[in-house]
């Protein structure tokens with residue numbers, strides 16, 4: 280772990296802590312961010328007891344009023360006995376504490392750190408269990424989504440499943456610092472939406488949010504698109520052009536499809552990230568920029584690095600805070616809520632009254648694998664609303680590639696009763712199979728028409744067979 284000097288007179292812990300977090304160790308990974316995301320308080324000292332690092336949870340537990348950090352030392356400044364004992368005795372110590380606000384802090388542990396047998400300080404972690412019953416005021420918001428919750432634009436992003444909530448909470452925290460964020464995920468999983476939420480919830484929210492789709496711009500134009508050009512810089516440069524970085528000054532630039540960026544542009548962007556400076560194409564003037572960079576990709580960047588198609592140093596610079604969005608397949612429990620959300624949104628946009636999806640239709644949708652993820656779901660709902668005049672969307676209103684999967688899966692499931700033995704224990708005849716299938720289709724879909732559509736036969740054939748097998752009179 281990197282140890283840095285902290286403490287400029289008059290600065291609050293919060294300021295110092297942020298400043299610390301924005302620093303990075305040379306090979307690009309910011310280890311302090313690991314502690315930023317852990318839901319325990321963390322405190323690290325040097326071999327003299329001087330506090331060298333605290334994370335956000337620790338800060339809120341012990342310094343809610345932003346006490347100046349200068350010269351804080353666990354031996355002099357009335358620190359908890361657990362960290363002090365671990366420091367004095369040079370051995371790991373555990374216990375429970377109550378902070379000044381009455382919050383019981385359980386599972387406190389402190390360990391001495393040694394390097395080549397030399398004592399280097401202590402690291403302590405502070406778990407949080409419950410509030411002292413006598414204190415009713417809510418003092419801290421801690422522990423992931425149990426208490427902390429999603430706020431502002433993050434609240435608007437639909438997702439009840441644990442995996443998406445975790446990512447959104449991390450993104451919400453990332454919005455409060457300026458380190459680069461790399462959003463990973465399949466196409467249509469909401470990478471753009473999350474990038475925008477990070478910007479909107481950051482201190483830069485009133486400044487521009489500029490989106491660049493690196494995959495959609497021909498490589499010959501990319502440099503001038505990003506950095507602008509001077510008049511006459513190349514044939515066709517009739518007048519000066521301001522690039523996206525200049526447009527994003529003070530705000531955030533979202534570099535989508537970063538995996539499509541040519542190698543020579545990676546070098547140029549790396550310089551902008553490191554030095555925060557660039558020149559327009561054909562220009563001599565060096566421009567300074569203050570832009571927060573968020574990038575996204577659905578490509579396997581690690582593989583690209585190995586194969587020499589993506590620069591390793593650039594990768595580490597972008598990947599300071601990695602966020603990985605789950606595919607829709609990994610969060611199927613959200614299908615129903617997402618469907619409702621898009622039905623409301625799209626019906627309103629089209630001026631139509633909202634439709635409802637039948638239970639079978641939703642079940643079929645949750646068995647489909649959604650290669651295009653949420654975008655595919657949104658487009659499907661738009662198509663259904665645009666083309667249908669019905670109030671209830673049934674399974675046969677869905678495209679065959681979805682309804683067929685449902686038929687296949689449900690016909691294999693034991694509750695549907697597809698028989699291969701008759702009640703005498705012998706292999707059933709074809710007619711016995713047919714009767715069972717026709718009967719269950721009519722029961723499930725309620726009409727000859729719908730049953731016929733699901734089975735791939737006409738409604739007349741369904742009616743004929745239903746009479747033949749005396750399913751109806």
Ligand SMILES: Nc1ncnc2c1ncn2[C@@H]1O[C@H](COP(=O)(O)OP(=O)(O)OP(=O)(O)O)[C@@H](O)[C@H]1O
Pocket residue numbers: 435436437438464465466467468469470471472473535577620653654657
């Ligand atoms: N959780 C969500 N709640 C509501 N809408 C969502 C959610 N996730 C994605 N969407 C919507 O799905 C569509 C696709 O999202 P987005 O463009 O952000 O995906 P992406 O991962 O950036 O796709 P690509 O990689 O193809 O650029 C957008 O219309 C977005 O508003």
